[in-house]
Amino acid sequence: xxxxxxxxxxxxxxxxxxxxxxxxxxxxxxxxxxxxxxxxxxxxxxxxxxxxxxxxxxxxxxxxxxxxxxxxxxxxxxxxxxxxxxxxxxxxxxxxxxxxxxxxxxxxxxxxxxxxxxxxxxxxxxxxxxxxxxxxxxxxxxxxxxxxxxxxxxxxxxxxxxxxxxxxxxxxxxxxxxxxxxxxxxxxxxxxxxxxxxxxxxxxxxxx
Amino acid sequence: xxxxxxxxxxxxxxxxxxxxxxxxxxxxxxxxxxxxxxxxxxxxxxxxxxxxxxxxxxxxxxxxxxxxxxxxxxxxxxxxxxxxxxxxxxxxxxxxxxxxxxxxxxxxxxxxxxxxxxxxxxxxxxxxxxxxxxxxxxxxxxxxxxxxxxxxxxxxxxxxxxxxxxxxxxxxxxxxxxxxxxxxxxxxxxxxxxxxxxxxxxxxxxxxxxxxxxxxxxxxxxxxxxxxxxxxxxxxxxxxxxxxxxxxxxxxxxxxxxxxxxxxxxxxxxxxxxxxxxxxxxxxxxxxxxxxxxxxxxxxxxxxxxxxxxxxxxxxxxxxxxxxxxxxxx
Numbered sequence: 001x002x003x004x005x006x007x008x009x010x011x012x013x014x015x016x017x018x019x020x021x022x023x024x025x026x027x028x029x030x031x032x033x034x035x036x037x038x039x040x041x042x043x044x045x046x047x048x049x050x051x052x053x054x055x056x057x058x059x060x061x062x063x064x065x066x067x068x069x070x071x072x073x074x075x076x077x078x079x080x081x082x083x084x085x086x087x088x089x090x091x092x093x094x095x096x097x098x099x100x101x102x103x104x105x106x107x108x109x110x111x112x113x114x115x116x117x118x119x120x121x122x123x124x125x126x127x128x129x130x131x132x133x134x135x136x137x138x139x140x141x142x143x144x145x146x147x148x149x150x151x152x153x154x155x156x157x158x159x160x161x162x163x164x165x166x167x168x169x170x171x172x173x174x175x176x177x178x179x180x181x182x183x184x185x186x187x188x189x190x191x192x193x194x195x196x197x198x199x200x201x202x203x204x205x206x207x208x
Numbered sequence: 209x210x211x212x213x214x215x216x217x218x219x220x221x222x223x224x225x226x227x228x229x230x231x232x233x234x235x236x237x238x239x240x241x242x243x244x245x246x247x248x249x250x251x252x253x254x255x256x257x258x259x260x261x262x263x264x265x266x267x268x269x270x271x272x273x274x275x276x277x278x279x280x281x282x283x284x285x286x287x288x289x290x291x292x293x294x295x296x297x298x299x300x301x302x303x304x305x306x307x308x309x310x311x312x313x314x315x316x317x318x319x320x321x322x323x324x325x326x327x328x329x330x331x332x333x334x335x336x337x338x339x340x341x342x343x344x345x346x347x348x349x350x351x352x353x354x355x356x357x358x359x360x361x362x363x364x365x366x367x368x369x370x371x372x373x374x375x376x377x378x379x380x381x382x383x384x385x386x387x388x389x390x391x392x393x394x395x396x397x398x399x400x401x402x403x404x405x406x407x408x409x410x411x412x413x414x415x416x417x418x419x420x421x422x423x424x425x426x427x428x429x430x431x432x433x434x435x436x437x438x439x440x441x442x443x444x445x446x447x448x449x450x451x452x453x454x455x456x457x458x459x460x461x462x463x464x465x466x467x468x469x470x471x472x473x474x475x476x477x478x479x480x481x482x483x484x485x486x487x488x489x490x491x492x493x494x495x496x497x498x499x500x501x502x503x504x505x506x507x508x509x510x511x512x513x514x515x516x517x518x519x520x521x522x523x524x525x526x527x528x529x530x531x532x533x534x535x536x537x538x
Binding site: 025029030031032033034035038039042071072073074075076077078079080081118119171173174175176178179180181183 | 261283284285286287288289290291292314315316319320323345346347351352353356404406407411412424426427428429431432
């Protein structure tokens, strides 16, 4: 997977967030403050612009620029959290111009570690970690079993989607939904839902 | 839902243009979205910076001026400002004595202010922080992000601002800000949800006879839904929640705050009941504020914030202040 691949991922993510904007905002209206889709759409639109204006020459460069742009443009909690995740992923890839599935799995794990460090969330707290952590595990397992990158990213996207849906019965313990206490039960977490969208975009990029 | 806007995308910028045009005492950096005092930082004075999502006006932009904030950073609606923006404000108000960040306890605000403090530290600015978490509707436990910051933010900005104006050092200004927070409690009630320009529809649905108890300030639903009832009873629920958490006694600073869509008349009706409740508990509202201060767009409802005063806090509350939304003594 080369720089072109990672740029495509970010383009697909921008399109997926644009298409899912209103859905994410509706999820956020139920247990948050009705702006998750709008905020991410603003952020990824800026990411696409930044990548077009100053095309990075390495996969790591693409992800670091995406992360920095999200930190600068999104605000809220999701800006710093996704921003750190992409920056950590990018830093984990270093200066390499070609990335293996195993290296991508390690990068995704570094991104997850960044989110956990900054936000302090564990699995089961009803956050983006509930989608990302299973995706990281599924990707690592698929790589270990020697599947193609396409199969591995398919497994990661499916695990993220499943993880996001599995937040529905959970009571939130982190972020704004936690203020609702038991009333947060019965709703999909918007952060987990957007993480699933980003992993689906990664799968789409692999199929291109 | 009808809104007086030019377009969903330009709400914050257009608001800043209006603030700039209306208040020559302020300098508005529209590009970086920072509202400064007109005059440059005073050498040796601690700078005060606050900020948060837009939609709570006059918080924070209305409290920039003599005796309160040196700069405010409005984010998008209900969205914490970004680190670069806060860092621009922080380095811009530093008079060499350091800068106090007044941060409401929400995950997004905390993260972005932390990142901004690091950026400002790299520029050689010393930053201290007061985290405001006065809302008793949220239990502070392992199972929540901790109590929210709501009405007490205004008290912290006023009282810490007065001490900073007197030339006190950063550690002292931070100390008094934390003390105000420790001695303050809030609770809010919504009669309606609010409508963000982007969503165009209320963030939650409430029936004609229903209210939300324990709301925050972002249009999020509260802890519980209940049947609407007369003001006296709503105030009792509100004040019981506060009193259970920090028993009311002695000289008290009280704000009855409108959420944006409530007539002032109704806020005074609420204040009468609050004063009666305090008297029952042997407390007195010796200082008061009634009006729309920490709002949620067009939400109807109110919140009550109390602060158990000390001699020092009363003196600092009474000190002169001159901002668009709060002014006396000067």
